[in-house]
Amino acid sequence: MTSPETFNGWLGHDSKSVQGNLRWESFAPKPFAETDVDIKISHCGICGSDLHTLRSGWGPTHYPICVGHEIVGHVVRVGNVASSRLQIGDRVGVGAQAFSCQKEDCDECSSGLQQYCKGFVGTYNGKYEDSGYWSMGGYADHARVPAAFAVKIPKTLKSEDAAPMMCGGITVYAPLKNNGAGPGKRVGIVGLGGLGHFGVLFAKALGCEQVVAISRGRNKEKDARAMGATEYIATAEDENWDKKHAKSLDLIVSTVSSPDLPLAEYLSLLRTNGQFIQVGAPEDKLPAFAAFALIGQGCKLGGSLIGSPKEIEDMLAFAAEKGIKPWVQTQPMEEANKGVVEMDKGSARYRIVLVNEEEAKARGL
Structure with missing residues (x-):
């Protein structure tokens, strides 16, 4: 051929x-x-x-x-x-x-x-x-x-399942693995779209103690729980969600590509020394926030870009081992x-x- x-x-x-x-x-x-x-x-x-x-x-x-x-x-x-x-x-x-x-x-x-x-x-x-x-x-x-x-x-791995892992999957797998997601960890995934659904699937498969799906409305809650989420936060519908869930997460991976996100409130969900990793790339700037949103939490704000070929190989092997089905x-x-x-x-x-x-x-x- x-x-x-x-x-x-x-x-x-x-x-x-x-x-x-x-x-x-x-x-x-x-x-x-x-x-x-x-x-x-x-x-x-x-x-x-x-x-x-x-x-x-x-x-x-x-x-x-x-x-x-x-x-x-x-x-x-x-x-x-x-x-x-x-x-x-x-x-x-x-x-x-x-x-x-x-x-x-x-x-x-x-x-x-x-x-x-x-x-x-x-x-x-x-x-x-x-x-x-x-x-x-x-x-x-x-x-x-x-x-x-x-x-x-x-x-x-079926080809139709492996294809979206080549970008969507690795974009969330890499920051989860590189920032300690696993047993005993409480992880939040912001956005339940193509990237976010992979985040929930992988966080669950990595054995995280809690997997919290965070979206604007409750229309995706049933899906999120079927994927493995243990908790669900609807930021546009749940009153005082940031206070109710304050200092509850070790790691948040944000997949949203909108510049209109309540970043300071998301940071308040982090436990002391927690990490917020942005992987979604808006076409505009991220919103401004007060420095104390970082200082007061003792937290870190970072980003992650796709993954290396070796990381993609590791992800595919992990997905095959765990039977992950996007x-x-x-x-x-x-x-x-x-x-x-x-x-x-x-x-x-x-x-x-x-x-x-x-x-x-x-x-x-």
């Missing part, structure tokens, strides 16, 4: 493409390097980052753009250097990062923190400096990426515009995965 000279995908040509105006067109992939692999895509999740990028919400997007960085498929071409890591036929996943400098004198790359490398290239809307090519993502039939950022998928809705790749619009409306429960049906059927997926 080989890969074609040109790939096909859903391309956005301007900021209005997020309204369901993507067009299925051919595009030239990056020049093939011996460190690269070509992947025939079977599944690709729709991530909130796709929407921010399509609308140029985080800054100017390089159009035309093919988004999608929750990719699962099979390797159909392998460079000579890449062959030491991957083989034709391997089922692999690609997340939000496609490249880092990988130099020995890079503190981030040499310590397994490639996602913080100054040479970061995103799986889409990122520029490869050596070729000048702008990366293209997974709403497509094929993807070409450096093999270092393609991760093997455990056999027991809540996904599958749609044919032909319905990408429909999926983007539904995701933008917030109607997904809780992640949409696009499926190249012919490829999935051929692989028995």
Whole structure:
């Protein structure tokens, strides 16, 4: 099996493409390097980052753009250097990062923190400096990426479940693991969308003493408890929720991408020396808050960016071991515009995965 000279995908040509105006067109992939692999895509999740990028919400997007960085498929071409890591036929996943400098004198790359490398290239809307090519993502039939950022998928994980883990899953798994989530810990997850639902699933599987889902309304409470939440806070409906639950949590992971969040009140939920980790990325600034919201709690405010390839491997192995099953809705790749619009409306429960049906059927997926 080989890969074609040109790939096909859903391309956005301007900021209005997020309204369901993507067009299925051919595009030239990056020049093939011996460190690269070509992947025939079977599944690709729709991530909130796709929407921010399509609308140029985080800054100017390089159009035309093919988004999608929750990719699962099979390797159909392998460079000579890449062959030491991957083989034709391997089922692999690609997340939000496609490249880092990988130099020995890079503190981030040499310590397994490639996602913080100054040479970061995103799986889409990122520029490869050596070729000048702008990366293209997974709403497509094929993807070409450096093999270092393609991760093997455990056999027991379904492709439709593994796909949204490549970004949505690792974005919350990494800060949970890196900030001590586990037995005896009380963890809060702010937002119960695609990221937040993964937060509840992983916090529960990590054995946290309490898993508190925090959302505006109570419409998702039943779902949250089915996912493993032991407590639920509805900030728009529960009177004095911040005082009632003050100093009750060791760690909060915030997945919301709205700048309109009651940050000071969230910080008040932390126990002394607790941590608040922001992973959602609003298109505007976070709200201002008084310094005493930190000082008075003795707490820490931080952030976390996706995860390294090694962290993604660890997450996938953990998900396979624990039988973690994300809540996904599958749609044919032909319905990408429909999926983007539904995701933008917030109607997904809780992640949409696009499926190249012919490829999935051929692989028995």
